[in-house]
Amino acid sequence: HTVYLFQCRHDEVTWEIRRRYKDFHMLHQRISRFLDVSSLRLPSKQLFGSHSERVISHRRQALLKYLEDLLAMLDQAELSSPFNISSAASSSSVLSPHEAIVSFLEIPEHLGDPTASR
Numbered sequence: 001h002t003v004y005l006f007q008c009r010h011d012e013v014t015w016e017i018r019r020r021y022k023d024f025h026m027l028h029q030r031i032s033r034f035l036d037v038s039s040l041r042l043p044s045k046q047l048f049g050s051h052s053e054r055v056i057s058h059r060r061q062a063l064l065k066y067l068e069d070l071l072a073m074l075d076q077a078e079l080s081s082p083f084n085i086s087s088a089a090s091s092s093s094v095l096s097p098h099e100a101i102v103s104f105l106e107i108p109e110h111l112g113d114p115t116a117s118r
Contacts, residue, residue, distance in 0.1 A: 004060050006067070008105055017106050021045060024063055030100040031070065033110065035077060040069050074101060 003018045024042055031037050043062035046055060074097055 002056055004063055010111055015108055026102045031097050042066055053107050
C-alpha cells in the first residue's frame with residue numbers, strides 16, 4: 001500500500017500527517033453524512049499500476065486538491081479550522097464534520113481549538 005505524506009500548517013506551527021487512500025475515502029464518507037460533498041472528487045482507485053511513481057504523484061496531487069477543496073467547503077459552512085495543507089513526499093463512530101477533519105489532520109493538542117473563537 002501507498003502512504004501519502006502531507007504537511008499541515010497553522011500560524012507558525014507545522015506538522016506532518018501520513019494517510020492512505022482508504023483514509024481519504026473514510027473521511028469523505030464521514031463528511032457526506034452532514035454535507036453535500038458530491039462536487040468534491042477523490043481520485044479514482046486504480047487496481048493495476050497503482051505503485052508506479054507517475055500514478056502515486058498524480059494521486060498525491062489529486063488528494064491535496066481534494067483536501068484544499070474540502071477545507072474551503074467547510075470554511076464556507078463555518079465548520080473547519082484555518083489550516084494550510086501541502087504535499088510533502090477505522091472507527092465506525094459518527095463524527096461531526098469538524099471532529100472528522102480535526103481527527104484526520106491530527107491537529108496538535110497544544111494548538112487547542114482554533115475555531116473556538118469564531
